[in-house]
Amino acid sequence: MVWAISQDTSEGKFSKQLQQAIGYKSRAVITFNTTVALGGGVFKEVTESEANGDVSSSQCRWTNCGQTCPSKWLEVKREDPYRKSSKELMLDATGCGGNGVRTFCCPPGKQPFCQWLFHNNGKCSPGCPDRNGEEPMYEVASTSAACNNGKAQVACCRGNTPALDVYRQYKWYGKEHDCAIDVGSKQCGWSPTFNMPLTSSWDGSGAQVCKDSKGKRGTRPLCGDESDPSKPHFTNCEWVDKFNLGLTDIADRSECNGNCPSGKVKVALQVQENMCRKGTLAYCCDVQASFSSGDLDDIDQDDVEALLKAWVKKPTCPNIDVSELSSRSTDTNPSSVREQLASLVRRGAPMSSAVAVQLTMQRIMEHPPNSPLTKKDREMFDRAFSPRWPHVAAAYMAATWNPLKDVMSMALPTVNSMCHMNEEEKAAEDAGTGVGIDEQLICLWKDLEAVDPGLLQDPEDVDSDVEGPTIEDLEEALGEWNWPVRWGIKPRGTGGARPVSATCPDKSKVKFKTEEYINGDNGDALANANQDFSRYGMKDSGDCFDDAVDGNGDKDDDEWVSEHILELQAFRNFIEYSMDVQHSIRRRTTPSGITIKPLFNPSTDNLATCSMWKKDFLDGFKKWTDAGNTETPKKQLYSLLGSKGHSSHMVNCGAKLNSMKARFWKFSDPMSKTKWEAHCSQAKKSHLERAFSEFKLIAGVWNYLNNEDIQDKLVATHKDIAKWLVKFEDLYLKEHPTAKRMHLGDIQWHDFMTEYFQAMLRFSTDWTNMRLKNLRKLWSDRLLQLNRQYQQAASGSRLAAQIQTQSSCSVPHNSRTHQHDTTCVFTTRMDPNLELYRSILHLDITERRQRMQHLPTSECVRVRKIVEREQSAQKLQEKLAGRDLVEMALSDPSEFKDSPLLQNALLGRALTFPDECTMVARVAGKGWFTGEALLSSVACYDQNHEPEIPIDAWKLVYCDLYYIDGSNATLQDIYEERLREEELQTPAAQAREIIRRDVIKLARRNAKWMISGLEQLPDKERVQESWQYKEILHTIWKRVSPAPPAWIQHILDANEEWGFVYYRSREVQRKYGHDWASWWARVLDSQLPDTERNIGDATIFSIHCQGNRSDLMYLSTEDWPTFQANNNLAEDDDFRKQFKKYIQNKGDLLPAGISRSTFIVIPTELIPDSPEWDEDDELDPYWVWAYDADWDSSEEETTFEGETYQGRVKVAYYSLKSWFYGARWEGVSLRDMWLKAQQHPDRLWICYTKHMEERDHEPYI
Secondary structure, three states, rough: OOOEOOOOOOOOHHHOOOHHHOOOOHHHHHHEEEEEEEEEEEEEEEEEEOOOEOOHHHHEEEEOOOOOOOOOOOEEEEEEOOOOOOOOOOOEEEOOOOOOOOOEEEOOOOOOOEEEEEHHHHOOOOOOOOOOOOOOOOOEEOOOOOOOOOEEEEEEOOOOHHHHHHHEEEEEEOOEEEEEOOOOOOOOOOOOOOOOOEEEEEEOOOOOEEEEEOOOOOOEEEEEEOOOOOEEEEEEEEEOOOOOOOOOOOOOOOOOOOOOOOOEEEEEEEEEOOOOOOEEEEEEEEEOOOOOOOHHHHHOOOHHHHHOOOOOOHOOOOOHHHHHHHOOOOOOOOOHHHHHHHHHHOEEEEEEHHHHHHHHHHHOOOOOOHHHHHHHHHHHHHHHEEEOOOOHHHHHHHHHHHHOOOOOOOHHHHHHHOOHHHHHHHHHHHHHOOOOEEOOEEEEEHHHHHHHHHHHOOHHHHHOOOOOOOHHHHHHHHHHOOOHHHOOOOOHHHHOOOOOEEEEOOEEEEEEEEOOOOHHHHHHHHHHHHOOOOEEEOOEEEEEOOOOOOOOOEEEEEEEEEEEEOHHHHHHHHHHHHOOOOOOOOEOOOOOOOOEEOOOOOOOOOOOOOOHHHHHHOOOOOOHHHOOOOOOHHHHHHHHHHHHEEEEEEEEEHHHHHHHHEEEHHHOOOOOHHHHHHHHHOHHHHHHHHHHHHHHHHHHHHHHHHHHHHHHHHHHHHHHHHHHHHHHHHHHHOOOOOOOOOOHHHHHHHHHHHHHHHHHHHHHHHHHHHHHHHHHHHHHHHHHHHHHHHHHHHHHHHHHHHOOOOEEEEEEEEEOOOEOOOOEEEEEOHHHHHHHHHHHOOOHHHHHHHHHHHOOHHHHHHHHHHHHHHHHHHHHHHOOOOOOOOHHHHHHHHHHHHHHHHHHHHHOOOOOOHHHHHHHHHOOOOOOOOOHHHHHHHHOOOOOOOOOHHHHHHHHHHHOOHHHHOOOOOOHHHHHHHHHHHHEEEEEEEHHHHHHHHHHHHHHHHHHHHHHHHOOOOHHHHHHHHHHHHHHHHHHHHHHHHOOOHHHHHHHHOOEEEEEEEOOOOHHHHHHHHHHHHHHHHHOOOOOOOOOOOHHHHHHHHHOOOOHHHHHHHHHHEEEOOOOOOOOOOOOHHHOOOOOOOOHHHOOOOEEEEEEEEEEEEOHHHHHOOOOOOOOOOOOOEEEEEEOOOOOOOOOOOEEEEEEOOOEEEEHHHHHHHHHHHHHHHOOOOOHHHHHOOOOOOOOOOOOOOOOOEEEEOOOO
C-alpha cells in the first residue's frame, strides 16, 4: 500500500507548522485529496480538482493596477449611497502603490449589484449586510481609503448572475476588527457550510486589521463550500510577487506589486507579515469547475478486464508511431480516453488487448491517484496486473505521471511502460512503493512507548539535586541502557513525598520533601477523593493528527496518574527566582541543540533571602503560629499544590501526556537526541510515524493546558499560591520588622509564572520547529535522489529520447572574444509550425494561443523559443549598428548601464531568458531556476552557504554565465581562456570588468576562491551525498576565504552572547512602556532607510563572517534591565548610575560579550508612532544614543562647531550590532567617534563596510 506523508487535519495545522519552519505558503485546498510521489514509498498528499474545465473567463474579477477591463467585458457600476455620481465605477487602489487603480469587471450578460460599504463619513463600519433570508452579498475586496477610524470599507456584490458563482462558494470570517481566528482554533470551524480553508491573510480581502478574541492581531481566513464540485472554485492558487509575474529575471522574492498573472483572479492581498520587502503580495487563483463522467460508467468492465488479463499473460509492445502519440496531446476533456473505451465496447468493435491496456492505463495517468472518476479503472487494473507486476499499481502510475499531464500526452509514458513492464516493476519496487493509496500514517502510542519508555513515568520523580551533567546528558551517554535506571527510581504510583532541593546565592541548599498525595488504582483513588471523575487524555486512534484532549477518558483507555496542575518543581524554581538564582533553570544547551535561557528576576532590590526559605519557610516562626497556622509554611504550601488533604487542584491525566508536560517544565528535550536519531531520522514510514506521534503528544500538552476545565484549575491554583505568598510575607515582615518587602505574591509570583510559561512555549516551539526542519530536509534529499535516479534512467529510454526537442537555432562561438556572433543560423528544412507562429505574431496572445491550440505544448514552446531568439538577435543588431562591443565598452561604458541586452552580449550570456535558465539548470542542477539566482547565491555565499553548487557551476559563474549551449567550446575551454585573458588584461577582459554589476563581481571573486579549493578535491568527493558535499563546500569556504574581523572571530571562538544593555528614555517609558514589545517590534520590522548610500553596507549582514553568520546572529542579544527612575537626578546621570549598579550586581551573570563600557538609550524620536505606520515604512530618524559608561563631566571639554561632547553620541541604529560594536570592542574612544559624527549631515556615527573587502571597514574616526 502507498501511504501519505501529510494526512493533515482539515485546517492544515501540521502543514502550517511545517510551512512556517521552511518559509513556504501552500496552495489552496480544492475538491479532493490526492498524492504526489516523493519516492521511497512516500507520497505527499495534496488536494486538487479534476481540472476538467477552466471557467475563469466567465467570472467577475478585479483587473491589475492601472489596467482596464478585457475586451467586451463591462465595468461594474457603484451602487452604494456614498457615490457622488451614478457613473462611478467599482474601483480599488489598495496595494497598487500609486500605479493606478483596479477596476471590477464582469463578462457580458447580467451584471451584479455592487457597493462599497459602509463609509459613514470616514467612520467606516465594514461588513456585507445580513439580508434576512434574501440573497446574501459577497465580499470581494476591502479598502481603507477615506476611512479615518482604522477600519476599511468592504466591496459587496449580489445578483442573480452566473458571473458571481465562484464568490458564492467562499466566505471571509467575521467583520473587522473581530475577524482573526484564535491561535490553535480551526480556521473554518465557525461554519458548517464554508468549512474548507482556502487561504488566510493578515490584511483580509485587502486592507483590514483583524484581531482575535484576546485583541491580538492575526490572520483572517477565507473558507469555502466544496460540497458541489460542479460549481466554480478557486484552484491553482499562489501568493504572487514580481518574479511570478515575469517582471524581473532575478529570482528575488522581495519585490511585489499586488498584481496577478494573466488569466488569474485576485482573491486577497497581504502587506503585513509577507515575504515582500516592498509592495503588496496578491493571492491569485484560477477558476475551475468539475464535471462527472455521466453515462460513461456503463462500460462493460468484465470485457475490458478480460482483455487486460489476456495482455498480462502475453504482453506485447504496441506498434504505434511516436509522432502519432505526440499529436494526440492531452485533450481538453480528460474523459476522452474513456469515451474511446466506451465506444469500442458498446458497438462490439474488435479491440486488441494491447489497445485496451493502453487506453485504460492512459486514463488512469490522466487523473489523480484517488480520483473518484477512475476508481473502477484502478481496481480493475490492479486485479489484472498485480499477479505479475505487484508493484506497478494504478496509484503508482497515476502519482508518477499525472503531474505532467498538462505538458505532455499521457500516451507517451503509457506506451513506454507497456514496452518496459519488467523495468517499470523494478523501478517501483526500488522506490519501495506498494499497491494502493489507502494506507495512511498510523501513530499508535505503543510504538512510541516502545522507543521511549520514560513516557510512562514522570520526570518529577527524579531527584532534582543533581550536580554536573543533566539527565539528558546522561541519557545521551547511556542510550537505551539508561531508561530502567532513570525511570525506576521512584514509581509515581506510591504518591509518596519527593525530595526537593533549591540553590541559594551562596550555593548552599534549601532541602525538603513535598507532601504525599492521592494516587493509584489507575485513577480511581483520586476520583473517589475529589469527586472529579474526568480523565484527561488523548485517544489512541492511530490518527497522527488527532491531538484533541478531553476529559472523557475511560479507565481502560490509558495508564492514569494523579496530575499536579501546577508541577511540583515549579515552586522550587520560584524559590530560586525569588533570590535571583539561576541554577535549576540555568543557561544551557540541551543535547538536541536547544538553548535554555535563565529566568532573571527584575525585582533586584526586593529579593528574598536564603535564610527565610531555609528556616522560616521550612520550620515556621512565632507570628505564623500566633496567626492560627497549625502546619509549617512548607507543608501548607505544598498541600495547596496537591496532597492527601487537598486534592481539589489535581486531576487524572494520561501518563504519557503528564510525562511530556513535566519535560516541558524541566526544559528536557521532548525526545532525546539519541532516540530521535535511532527511531525518527530515516526516510522510512515507521520513523515518520514515531516523529508525528511525538509532535501529536507535544501539541496535546498545550491543548490540555488550554482546556477550559484545566485552565480554571490552573488559574485557581495560581491565585491560591499568590494569596498564600502574600499572607506568608505579611507575617514574615511582622516577625522581622527590619526586612524589606519582597512583593512575593502580588508581583514576583506573577512575573515568574508569566516568564516561565513563555519560556516553556518557546522551548517546545523551538524543538518542534527544529525537528520539522530535519524531516523536511530528510525527505527533500530523498526526493532529489530519486529524481536523479529517474532522470538517469529516463534519459536512456528510446521513447524518452524522442520526447526531447532539438533547438533549431545555434549561436556560433567567436573564439577571439568569447562572445556570441549576433546572427542565428537557422535550418533550411521546412518547418510549417514555425512558419505558422511567425505568421501570427501580429495577433494578441489570446488569439495566438487559439491558432496554436492544435499543437502539443512542447511544440508551441519550441517554436516560441526560436522566434524569441530571432527577435533578441535583431534587437541586438539594431543597437550595435555595426559597432564592436569591446570598443563600445572601453570608449563609452554608459551605453551599457541600462541595457541588459548589451551587457549580456559582451559577457557572452544567452540572449533569451529561457535559454539561460535551461543551461543553468543543466550545469548547476535542477534546483537552480535562473542564472541571476545562481549569481546571487554565489555572491552571498558567506551569508548562506546552504546551496549545493557543483564545480562546473562555480566555473560558469566565473565565466559570467557564458552561454555554452550556444557555443562549440566547452565550459572548461571558456574558463581557461577567461583566466588567460584576466592575466594578460586583454581589451575584452577590461571591457567586461567595466560593465559588470557588483553582484557579478562579488560572485566571480567568490567563485575564483572556491574553484581553487574544489580542484584539489579527489573526484569521488565531488560526487558525495548532498549533505556531505555541502559540508565539503563549507570546509573549503572557511579555508579559502579570509578570516572575519577579529571581534567577530572572538565571539565565535568564545561562543558567547554579545550585544549591549538597553534603556528606554524617560519620555519613551512614559509614552510606550506599557506596550513596549509591540512598539519595539515596529523598530525591528522597519525597512532600511532609502539613503543616498546603501545603508545595508553598514549592517552586520555586509560583513564577511567566513560562513558563520547564522552562529553570529544566534549569539546576538539585547539586555533590558528594569529600574525605577530617580527624578532627582539628571536623566544622563541616572542612566550611568543605574548601569554601573547593574553591572556591579549582575556582571557575573551577564554574558561576557555584553559591553561593559557602553550602553544604549532609545530616544523617543526613534519610535514610529504614526497611526498609518506599516512595515513598508522606514525609520526617520534612525539613530539611538550610545553612552560612554565611564565618562566624567569634569574631564576637559571637547567642542565642535559650538557643540560640546557630553559622553554620548548618536549612532545609526543599523550600525549598533555591526562596526559600532567592533569599534568599542577594539577600544576606540567614544569621544573620537563623536567628533566623526559631527561631520555627518544628521550628526550621527555610521561606518560602512569596504566595497569588495567585506572583512574590513571604512575609518571609525
